[in-house]
Amino acid sequence: MSKYDVIVLGSGPGGYVTAIRASQLGLKTAIVEKESLGGVCLNWGCIPTKALIKSADVFNYLKHAEDYGLKVENVDKDFTAVVKRSRDIANGMSKGVQFLLKKNKIDVIMGYGTLKKGKKIEVKAEDGSTSTVEADHIIIATGSKSRILPNLPQDGKKVIGYREAMTLKEQPKKLAVVGSGAIGVEFAYFYNAMGTEVTIIEYLDRIVPVEDIDISKQMERSFKKSGIKVMTSSEVTSVDTSGDVVKVMVKTKKGEEVIEADVVLSAVGIETNLANIGLEEIGVSTDRGKVLVNQWYQTNLPGYYAIGDITAGPALAHVASAEGILCVEKIANMHVEPLDYGNIPGCTYSNPEIASVGMTEAQAKEAGYDIKVGKFPFSASGKASASGTKEGFVKVIFDAKYGEWLGCHMIGAGVTDMIAEAVIARKLETTGHDVLKTVHPHPTMSEAVMEAVADAYGEVIHI
CATH class of the missing domain: 3.50.50.60 (FAD/NAD(P)-binding domain)
Structure with a gap:
């Protein structure tokens, strides 16, 4: 029986990132995966969907080429080729995870993992053979799957x-x-x-x-x-x-x-992948389909941890990664601080894109804050006009008393790449006046953040 310091069950963005960080910290690490390295995110979620959306964006540009003074004739698409491109990208990313795990000297054990008492995992391989591995610390990162409603049964075709x-x-x-x-x-x-x-x-x-x-x-x-x-x-x-x-x-x-x-x-929506992994048999506590953990992701059983979609936090890839890193750093006796779930960005990659962090206006009012709200439309942005992407706006919410940045909400082209400004500023307890005095490059879409803050404080220039 192989013995490790850490075994991670599941290789999604929570699992594989956790395993790599554990290895970096000098812990002998293995990862158990039943399907494809990278989990749902890399193979069936975050990455391949963005590839599909990029193809749609390019197709849209081609159909509206005349808006940019260009002539493109006989614009058409090959749906099969679009899907193939998406799958190829997903497969490439999965191979990238395989490379990273090998580079970091992490043992990859392919098969269906079932938790056992005594900090063990029984792994059933595709050929039906079984093996057992054990560790001082087992981190469960089995993620989630598509939720099925009784009145909407899925047949996989219609x-x-x-x-x-x-x-x-x-x-x-x-x-x-x-x-x-x-x-x-x-x-x-x-x-x-x-x-x-x-x-x-x-x-x-x-x-x-x-x-x-x-x-x-x-x-x-x-x-x-x-x-x-x-x-x-x-x-x-x-x-x-x-x-x-x-x-x-x-x-x-x-x-x-x-x-x-x-x-x-x-x-x-989604539901957790907790069935048939042995939680009940070993006595790990759950509540309404989620594993109960403390702020360091420890379950009620010593040596067993859980991160990502199977816990109560937001079911987002970047949350799972952050939780996993924090979890193993705590295991390695590093000084860590609990994750601030009030400062987690959320992104939707449609067209227009959506990105947000912190409180909505309604939530801020409900919490009793006296607020300042600012809004700046991309229709007033020089970069947006030049790019042909004038749809949408940036909206910001501040506490009127202390200037705390309570929330930021964006909809428009490329806003998922802009939201980190608000996330970092909130982490550093930046006030509205600090943002106003931070010079933003011109012409960029990011100027809309500064202008929205200026609007909240009655100092907006361009509307």
Whole structure:
């Protein structure tokens, strides 16, 4: 039986990053993975979806070439080639993770891992053989999968999840997307840009409902402008897949409506991968499908830890990575501080993009803050005008008394690459006046952050 200091169960962005950091700290480390290195994020989530979206962006540019004084004739797409490019990129990233693990002298054990008492993991390989490994510390990082609703059963053909949405052999003429979180709106944008007729069905009263309400309103306007049908306050009661087209029964405020589609994408969230990994057998405590951990990601059993989507924090790749690093640094007796979950950026990679951190305006008011709110539209940005990307805005929220940056919300081109400014500033307890006195380069989209802050303090120049 092989013995390690640390074994990580799962090789997603939480697992493989954790294993690498553990090895860097001098801990003998192994990682157990049942499918592909890199987990869902690299193989079926974050990376391949961005490849699809980039193809859609380029296709959109080509279709609007005349807006830039260019002439491009006979613009068309090869849907199969677009999907292949996405898969090739995902496979390349997975091989990159394999290289990193080898470089850091981490043992990779392929197979289905089941937790055992005594800080052991039994691994069943693809050929049916089993082996057992043990460690002083076992970190569970098994991640999540697409959530399946009883009234929306997935058959993998007519009613699909995100995996199938990335690998369809034929582009559907009509697509119904149930759910308008990040997964839903990203696929809605991709398929709409590629020429599919798309309908979004959202149970709550606005799309991207976790975002600031102004972001939701702008996103709905943008989507409707691009031809996407948006149905809010709408509930899917059943689907009929017996015919050539899928009939989706939708309960709305005005009554029942039937939406016809070639394919229905269920994007109603995720659920944890905790079944059949041995948690109950060894006595690890869970609550409502999440592993209970303390601020250092220790479970109720000494030597067992959990990070990422299977714990109560936000189900985001960068959160899982941060939690894993913090976890092993604590194991290595380093001085670490608990993760600040109030300063986690969230990003949605549609067109327009969405990026946000901190409180929404409604949350700040609910918390009792006297606030200053500033907003700057990209339509007033020189860089946005020159780039042809004038849609959207930056919105900032400050505490009026002390100048604390409570929240930042962006929608527009490239905003997912801009949000880190607000994240770092909030981490460093930067005030609104500090931001105003920080010179931003011109012309850039980032100037909109400075201008939005200036608007909050009554000093805005360009609107």
